[in-house]
Amino acid sequence: MPNKNNKTFIFDEYNLKTKTKGKWFDLVLANMLALAFTALGFFTPLLSLALAFVVMSYMQIAVYYYVLNSYREIEVDFSNISPPFKSVLKILCIKIIALSGMFLWGLLLIVPGVIYGLNCAYAGLIFIDDPKLTIKQIFAKSKELVVGKRIMILLVALIGLIIICAAASIGVGINFLFNLAFTVPTALTAVLIILPIIIAFITASAPLFQFYLVATYDQSQNKSLIQKKSKNVSKSKKDVI
Numbered sequence: 001m002p003n004k005n006n007k008t009f010i011f012d013e014y015n016l017k018t019k020t021k022g023k024w025f026d027l028v029l030a031n032m033l034a035l036a037f038t039a040l041g042f043f044t045p046l047l048s049l050a051l052a053f054v055v056m057s058y059m060q061i062a063v064y065y066y067v068l069n070s071y072r073e074i075e076v077d078f079s080n081i082s083p084p085f086k087s088v089l090k091i092l093c094i095k096i097i098a099l100s101g102m103f104l105w106g107l108l109l110i111v112p113g114v115i116y117g118l119n120c121a122y123a124g125l126i127f128i129d130d131p132k133l134t135i136k137q138i139f140a141k142s143k144e145l146v147v148g149k150r151i152m153i154l155l156v157a158l159i160g161l162i163i164i165c166a167a168a169s170i171g172v173g174i175n176f177l178f179n180l181a182f183t184v185p186t187a188l189t190a191v192l193i194i195l196p197i198i199i200a201f202i203t204a205s206a207p208l209f210q211f212y213l214v215a216t217y218d219q220s221q222n223k224s225l226i227q228k229k230s231k232n233v234s235k236s237k238k239d240v241i
Helices: 004-008 016-020 024-042 048-071 085-108 110-119 123-129 135-145 150-181 186-240
Strands: none
Touching (some): 024 048, 024 186, 048 123, 085 110, 123 186, 135 186, 150 186
């Protein structure tokens, strides 16, 4: 018999409102810091795009370190706020494989690319929990844990995309009104008005997706551990018999 509570598990089962209380502002600051470090990579004279990608990949994992520890109510300090720098290569491989897979599958049709991206949704969190796993094991485990969660993860991601589009629309509207009132180069006003509004909306809404992803991951992880323990207990009983 299906569980009727499944429809409202976002808030009832995980109690996200309680978990995020008093932490939203900290997460906004963490996301702003990640964006700032990524932006600095673009101003490096050599290999600016490559360095920005490296910094973005590392800072994304660092933010999820913070979110995961906060969600689990683990005291967060500088010793557990980010992965060790020696893990950068593995983090890059995870990011490159995920993006490449989404792109290649997306060339066939959009849907396979989206499904592949959803299958990789927990890869970074699995790496945080167990960095010793191989890259192949990380993606295999992510695909296993994301079963039953794909649609809701996609919906939350789409909500984030709608918020970004709304921010861009607001920015364009303000930019248009500003250009009517003042004679300023369009490119300059776009950078000074539209970009900050989009960044502000992204940093303010990002914790919604991050906390939801962590919550569903933690539930899937716990469910998987319980199932493994049950199998081990059943196997032990059979061996005794």
